[in-house]
């Protein structure tokens with residue numbers, strides 16, 4: 142009964158909140174005020190029903206958990222689909238093949254020679270997948286908060302733009318250079334903050350991100366100032382002349398290959414001496430150091446590697462867009478990438494990919510419901526935080542079997 | 555002279571100040587190969603702080619901590635980084651358990667092997683021969699140590715899901731994985747029931763024999779201490795007040811006074 146009352150209050154509260162938004166409308170043609178009471182009733186009813194349903198279901202879940210505890214069953218006995226997938230290498234390999242094949246034919250299915258809008262959207266989404274996977278190393282695996290990650294992306298993009306403009310260097314030469322430059326900045330940033338944790342780390346990385354943007358905005362002759370740099374060459378393919386659609390397809394396959402490379406490398410690292418040390422550092426820094434892990438080296442490698450991917454994909458971003466300016470590297474983007482890591486589940490490769498695609502593609506395709514787009518987006522985020530605060534895929538258990546030396550390599554992701 | 559060369563750890567005049575508080579005041583002790591030495595004292599005596607000073611978590615205010623790693627020249631390790639000290643061969647457990655909760659039991663132990671392996675980032679990415687071999691050795695050694703402390707069945711559980719006593723044993727195994735010559739245990743029996751404590755007693759003695767480590771032990775359970783220690787150091791208010799064999803310590807009036815005559819005879 143208390144449920145009912147509380148849900149009723151929530152419903153009424155929503156009706157009140159919605160009053161200016163959804164009920165009152167000034168009709169500018171005949172200068173009248175319209176009162177759309179029906180909207181208010183609908184909203185009140187929906188809010189009430191949702192609240193009631195939610196309360197009932199959380200209560201049921203709590204009851205079930207209490208039952209499980211009373212029966213002496215561990216809470217984690219129920220395996221998630223992701224855990225089952227990771228425990229079964231054959232299944233995950235087959236799934237990987239299907240997804241890879243789908244990704245390869247995707248641009249041919251959705252684009253025509255006139256219309257390759259979907260390919261371009263996918264390119265920008267995949268760029269964020271790489272960014273998410275890169276930050277996943279720093280934040281998700283090593284547990285080092287970084288609120289200025291987009292700065293490394295900017296370093297990569299500007300490295301290519303400047304080298305191409307001033308020295309006429311090609312895309313493929315600049316690709317590794319962009320990554321290495323960003324890695325260098327990662328180490329430069331990493332050194333002073335080795336000893337910082339939590340809030341302080343957040344502040345310093347936030348500052349680093351903002352400083353980068355301000356420097357870019359204010360240095361006219363070097364970085365093109367707020368106007369940015371235009372006319373950045375597209376990736377070259379043995380000097381062939383490509384039309385618009387082919388250019389997009391080419392970008393798509395480059396960034397897709399980079400996604401695959403990032404997944405491959407992260408997966409191998411995650412499942413090695415280096416990755417174990419990162420995770421231990423995330424779990425308990427003091428215990429980790431007391432067990433003989435070199436904190437400085439481990440932290441720096443996590444920063445440097447995270448930055449490296451951002452730099453690489455920054456080069457692709459600059460090449461794909463032809464044009465960059467500081468507005469592409471705001472704090473909002475850093476926050477967006479961080480949400481991908483958190484929503485996906487700290488440290489989970491698959492989770493971060495799904496979250497990155499969802500966060501980039503949803504707003505794009507929700508354009509249909511134009512003005513409510515960000516509202517829906519926000520609602521999805523809030524719901525995620527309520528129902529899966531640990532992320533889409535949270536902390537899977539990895540099994541390590543004892544095996545003869547020659548076939549002791551790991552499997553799956 | 556023969557005795558001297560057998561020493562593993564020598565601490566002289568160890569002093570640690572926290573602001574105005576002198577938590578440790580001129581403490582001396584030493585441990586020789588093959589010994590089990592206990593460090594006892596009432597709550598707040600400064601025992602854990604001694605551990606933190608000699609393992610590099612704190613830098614001592616004064617004094618000398620010298621370790622004689624087998625095969626190496628003696629080294630003064632004051633202020634050395636904790637991970638360096640661990641790789642020199644001194645490993646510890648924590649009074650307030652500090653496992654890696656979201657990692658599995660086996661992974662917890664595998665971290666201990668970190669300082670005994672050298673796979674680099676490139677090795678790991680390219681999966682070189684060396685990385686495969688080291689990975690295999692890490693897993694094998696970790697399973698061996700798990701079996702030793704009786705946790706082999708729960709190798710793939712999250713360590714946070716283990717019972718208290720099991721977590722303490724896991725910490726011991728994790729420390730052993732760093733291949734130490736000196737193992738420091740901070741209240742390993744805290745929170746264990748009598749049955750578990752008895753098993754721990756055997757486990758510690760067995761570890762000394764099998765792994766060839768000397769053990770320095772902080773413990774409030776006097777029965778355990780008296781059973782297994784070769785020598786005991788007693789601290790009170792940051793100062794060393796007595797040392798000797800269990801028998802000597804039981805009869806030492808200074809110690810009895812510190813403990814109000816109760817627990818020593820338990």
Ligand SMILES: Nc1ncnc2c1ncn2[C@@H]1O[C@H](COP(=O)(O)OP(=O)(O)OP(=O)(O)O)[C@@H](O)[C@H]1O
Pocket residue numbers: 572575577595596597598599600601602603604649
């Ligand atoms: N980091 C610190 N900062 C300030 N004071 C500290 C710190 N660590 C320990 N102390 C103080 O040093 C004294 C000794 O503490 P310590 O933890 O070493 O005692 P202990 O002998 O291990 O006690 P217990 O048996 O309760 O574990 C205490 O008074 C404690 O408050």
Ligand SMILES: [Mg+2]
Pocket residue numbers: 601602603649
């Ligand atoms: Mg203590």
